[in-house]
Amino acid sequence: MRGRGKGVGLYGEHFHMKRIFVINPGCTSTKVAVYEDDKAVWTDDGLHPQEEIDKFMTVDDQYEYRKDFVLELLRKAGIPLKFDAVIGRGGLLKPLHGGVYAVNELMKYDLHHAKHQHVCNLGCLIADDIAHECGCPAFMADPVVVDELMTRARYTGLPFMKRESIFHALNAKAAARRYAKSCGKVYENMDIIVAHLGGGICVSAHHLGKVIDVNNALNGEGPIAPERSGTLPADQLVRLCFSGKYTQQQIMKMLAGYGGCQALLGMKDMKEISRRAEAGEQPYHEVLEAMLYTISKQIGAMAVALWGKAEAIILTGGIAYSKYCVEEIRKQVEFLAPVVVMPGEGEMESLAFNALGALNGELPIHEYK
Structure with a gap:
């Protein structure tokens, strides 16, 4: 050394x-x-x-x-x-x-x-x-518990439930800072959307150096992910919880660990899933299309959080290495802001x-x- x-x-x-x-x-x-x-x-x-x-x-x-x-x-x-x-x-x-x-x-x-x-x-x-x-x-x-949410983003429809900020803050903020530096700008002066695409997926709205809204990437909110279910229909989830078929621990594992692609396809290897999907093989193609669609919808939601003023949409994390996944997302969101690809986690x-x-x-x- x-x-x-x-x-x-x-x-x-x-x-x-x-x-x-x-x-x-x-x-x-x-x-x-x-x-x-x-x-x-x-x-x-x-x-x-x-x-x-x-x-x-x-x-x-x-x-x-x-x-x-x-x-x-x-x-x-x-x-x-x-x-x-x-x-x-x-x-x-x-x-x-x-x-x-x-x-x-x-x-x-x-x-x-x-x-x-x-x-x-x-x-x-x-x-x-x-x-x-x-x-x-x-x-x-x-x-992962960085919490800079604006007040309106914390609300749910029940007074005793508040949304929590749990996401890949380290990589999301690092990617945003690297992008700002590459533009000769300062992170704290920009509006940026960052989609961290890994085993869990979070899409965060960065406004003047603060993450003012983001889906909870750990506990069942947001896009379908390789091993996480994302947002589920509330009534069906309640019935599942009271069906007597599963313990609380088993249902929590369905949300994070054994949900998403792991539940739908029996695997979470995104390289293999992308390869099969690109070849048109079912059900891989349909499931991956659904996952990328939910990611794109979440990006759209964060564009609203930034009042339509996002200067860039950064795609980062391991899945951003997949040209197929990146291009499918790009087609759906590039009308909102330029799409910037920064693969890997950079943690x-x-x-x-x-x-x-x-x-x-x-x-x-x-x-x-």
Whole structure:
């Protein structure tokens, strides 16, 4: 690895090159990377055998296993525990504004006792432990619970139900920022629609640096997705819940995990589904067309949220690699705004970007309360 040198910040000041360790837990992986400033100098996909993950009853039970796994990856790569910051993917905490947060004891407590169980909850916990060993700060940035919804977007037709903001905030905001920079503009001065197309799908309306509306990409709202049902007819869902055929846990799995393409086609591999659909094979073609139609409708809804002033529609996430899917969406929405394709998730780069900005004083460090 390269030694430390000097760099130049956004505002021209000189500083020593920062070494940042990035941790991003996923369902069957714990991706890790070492950055020197904004350059990745070492990465590992950190894949876990499914049989290993299946041994654990809860997400919290995986904590020691995943931490030891990460430390072993560093040891095998000969990378010493000498970093200027460690940043982990944010978890399902209480609703927050976007930005960089220092990991603190309250955050760790809330992650251990989170209402929603997801492996992303482990990112900050592992980051904090490793940061303690390094004697450096631990951060998280733009977790999935970023909540900047405008008031009118929170309402439902029942006084005791409010819409929740749970979405792929890290990649959505990173993609919007990269696009703004490519145009020579500032994210905080733009109106942009971002469609994150992955195992879950969220379409967000970004107005002057805030996500003012977005579908809940975790708990059954929005488009059909590879493994999520999206919005369902309420009366049919109620009858299903009271049919006596399924437990609450089984129905929740239908909404997220075993819904969408997984339920309709018995698979969620979008490369294979797209290949078969493009060849006209049924039912793959019909199901994929339906999924892309619901994505396009959600983009249309976010165009309304931005008062018809969207400057771009960004398609990002893994499905954005599919030319077939991109073109089908483009046909349906390009009358609203130019369609920009930024495939992939960009989460590691975004986490490193946020940590570097915090270390250099270019981004504020928020306190979790």
